[in-house]
Amino acid sequence: MDEHRTLWWDEASSVLCFIDQTALPGEVRFVRCDSVERLVDAIRRLEIRGAPALGVAGAYGVVLAAKARRDASGRDQEELQRRFQEEVDRLELARPTAVNLSWGVRRVLSRLEASGDPAAAFESALREAHAIARKDGEICERIGDHGAALIPDGSTVMTHCNAGALACTRWGTALGVVRSAVRQGKLVKVIACETRPLLQGSRLTAWELVRDRIDVSVVPDSSAAFLMRRGEVDLVIVGADRITRGAVFNKIGTYMHAVCARHHHIPFYVAAPHSTFDRTGKEADVVIERRPAEEISWSGSRRVVPEGAGVINYAFDATPLNLVDALITEDGVIRPPFAHLSGCYDDDPYARR
Ligand code: MRU
Secondary structure (H helix, E strand, O other), rough: OOOOEEEEEEEEOEEEEOOHHHHHHOOOOOOEOEEEEEHHHHHHHOOOOOOOHHHHHHHHHHHHHEEEEEEEEOOOOHHHHHHHHHHHHHHHOOOOHHHHHHHHHHHHHOOOOOOOOOOHHHHHHHHHHHHHHHHHHHHHHHHHHHHHOOOOOEEEEEEEEOHHHOOOOOOOOHHHHHHHHHHHHOOOOEEEEEOOOOHHHHHHHHHHHHHHOEEEEEHHHHHHHHHOOOOOOOEEEEEEOOOOOEEEEEOOOOHHHHHHHHOOOOEEEOOOOOHEEOOOOOHHHHHOOOOOOOHHHHHHHHEOOOOOOOOOOOOOEEEHHHOOOOEEEEOEEEOOOOHHHHHHHHHHHHHOO
16 A cells, blocks of 8 residues: 555445544554445544545545445436435535535536436546546645745744645645655654644644654644744644635634744745635635534543533634745745735646646
8 A cells, every 4th residue: 555545445346445533543444435424424523534635535425426326226316316416415514614525526526427327427426536536646745845945954843733644645735845845855853733622733643754754743732832932943834624815724723823923933834735725715604613512521531621611612713814924735835915826716727637
């Protein structure tokens, strides 16, 4: 297996395979998923997570729905079509904030054979999902190579959440930049913020970097400002779940890091593919996912918030673009005032195939 591959289609048995990210770092558990129902559950539970990975999962989810429709052919066509549409709708809404999920779903839907033949529709869906998955890895490497130019040799990079291979199909966006810099021979140290409450930084980012023998230290999220003040951080790079014309939506805590970085004159960079750009959405219209209270009030089997106390558990926040020093995309580095941003929205790399 490709060392950094985290999500792929198994041709022999026509199932979607992925690493269950909830089991890391203790166990590397592979899941074979053969239904949309199971996939929606995996997305909601964060077995699959991270914006580009959700885009690829959404694409293969439509393939699973098309497979179910093909295998059931012969039955009432209207009923099958209704069930197909229901599955696709549930998939698209499984998580609301990362735009990539609905992007991947719609991308594949738009390529389905118009003929109405379920077998042909399955084949078209599979071709398109494969193209999206293959491109994802290539795009991440391009993001990495462009972004590596922003990392001076000997830097310490702070990151938040996990924007690595696990959040994509391989290589990663923010961690892709680190990987590319290391591949170029630069010495890079990473500070991974643990990312409360689900610990994507300590469980996933640190796991990936340890596996790659890249120097990584995990810190509590609350120590970020202090480390910046002490001069222990040279730059911050994060990924994104959605970039509108005004703001970057990413894991809760990202905004706090951006404010602190600006205060300490530390560059704050966002690495993301064009599929993360939201062409039409306004910041106020973006649904920020709120996760269950139990993610905060329990630590394993121990209650850590008294009964009767409320819990506010937003999974993402919005960082105004004026706090971002550069956006790193597959086509290069965009600097403020982001005059080229409109170009990003108009330019769809998948259309160039
Ligand atoms: O809730 P998660 O773990 O899906 O949140 C993921 C993030 O916020 C990532 O930073 C983002 O998706 C970018 S991944 C390249």
